[in-house]
Amino acid sequence: MITHTSDIDELIKNHNPFAGHFIVKSQQIWGNSFPDVPSINSHASNAVFDAVEKIRQGQRTTVGITITAEKGLGKSHIISRVRHRIKAEGDSLFIYMNKYDNLNQIKYEFLQNVASSLRAFGNQDVMQWQEIAAALINEVKQWDYTPQKYITQYPTWLRKFSHKFVEQLAKLVHSLIPELTNPYIVQAILWTLSPVHVNYANCWLAGLEITPEDARVMGLPNLNKEDRETESLRNVRQIINITSRYKIPVFCFDELDNADVADNGLTTAQVIGSLVKDLYNNLNKGIFLLTMYPETWNDQIRFLPQAEAAIDRLVSEQANRQPIDLKYLNADDIISLTQKWLQNFYQQHQINPPHSLYPFDETKLRSMGRGKPSSRVVLNWCAENFVPIGDSQKISPVQEYFDKELANVEASMTSLIHKEVEIADALRLAFKSLIGETLEGIKIESIAEIEPSAANNGFMDFKIIGNNGTVRIGLDVVQQDRHVISAALGRLIDYKRFNITRGCLVRSKTISTNAVLARNHLRKLLQEQGGEWVSLQSQDIKPLLAILFVYNQRQKNNLTEEQIFEFIEQKHLAKNNPLIREILSDPSGQEPTNLTDDGLPLSIPQSVATADNVELAL
Known part of the structure; x- marks a missing residue:
């Protein structure tokens, strides 16, 4: 345990726990969170926990709660607190939505968010889907096995009974829930226990298309694209009613204050308010938590069609039919918040500071309380003033921002591995930082856009120009399948039209x-045209994504482009990155060997303490 002030000051010079934590990101909602002070705005989180308890005891079936607060007051902090409490207790499901890309297809997007949320691990260290699947089997067979036991058992059952045993299990389960109109939902949930099929089952449950072969093996029909919105809502209702037999679903809708408008003239908050009203009326049980600005509530929700009916459901627990307001911080809150962050920081580094607020002055912190600041304002002040006592020199925050973003990336690689735009932007930034450098025999001179743009239609991401223009690598990150991968490869082999000397698929x-x-197209690219397929590995792209997110937030965090490029060079983030070097190296003409069926870096439990087989009688 370090106790010397000089050693503590040296640590402070090199590490700033407050940097990069002014805005709560979805990765922090799901993964490793930030230090939380439960007493701050406890009235809001307790309203959710009380609602869970009422449903648990059978006093209520459905509850709507809306929280309003200005920017930075802690709306997302409350949701994070709810998520981590729910995970710890284990008898509720957490479903989170904070992006609304197409308001005209909100039911389809909601289905995808439900499926994505249930993919997250619960307190049994398996997906929430797998917890539900195990509960279904246990109920119908009157067993009491863990999800891990079934995950281990599935390969044996598949060898013994083929895929038909899942269909038979689904029929048995369906007899428990005869009101289900789509029995394939149960079948897909049961397939999540198979390590080989879990990812395809997840895609199907999210309303995404899977290959005809995978659908045939699992006995699942593909979603009807012609009626996707209606079918998505019908399916999501049934999914929730199945899951709510065993756990209480808690739906959290965050970031509702954007300016987007659907074709019917409704804003994001109004579209979600209408969706919640429909779900409230049609689900067996559940809690709906919405967060928004006060003006969003007053100017949008209160002017919904049939506003009274919607409001009754969005604030069903408030006697005055008004949302719960979050409070600004007082002096005691500021001290508690700062102490908590510092306590976590010093414990992590095995430090015993001179006092619990070191290096801050308690009087100065308390004086901030007179201005009634938000949590964001306090954390921002702490980040700017986290320097050793008597040391006025500001510390470059790039490392701290990078560390925070890298932790967020680690927590969310399951979704980020599919984000083609973000991955391409991360590679573009890395190559931009290498202009003037020579790697793998190529002197990088510039990064260029793809022309003609109309013919490219957004497929190839950019060109790497080097060696006096004699090397022109067209690069395309493609994680999608079927028609998209075909069209992308069609561009990568059209060297003449796009003026490239090598096509590179990532x-x-x-x-x-x-x-x-x-x-x-792939055969022609690799075997005839000297192109390359570079395997995208999560460990290689993680640091590049992290520094990209720092770069995108540079103005908000008072960083310069020069600082970030200097950091990339000092840490050799691009120069020593295997993915960057593989893109530039001489093509092998072969397909990579380290590929997966769906690209997901997931850890699926493969074993349990006992190896005893479970005899399945169908």
């Missing part, structure tokens, strides 16, 4: 042998 997933056109 992808972590295999390409199905059923994708005949894509396979033909």
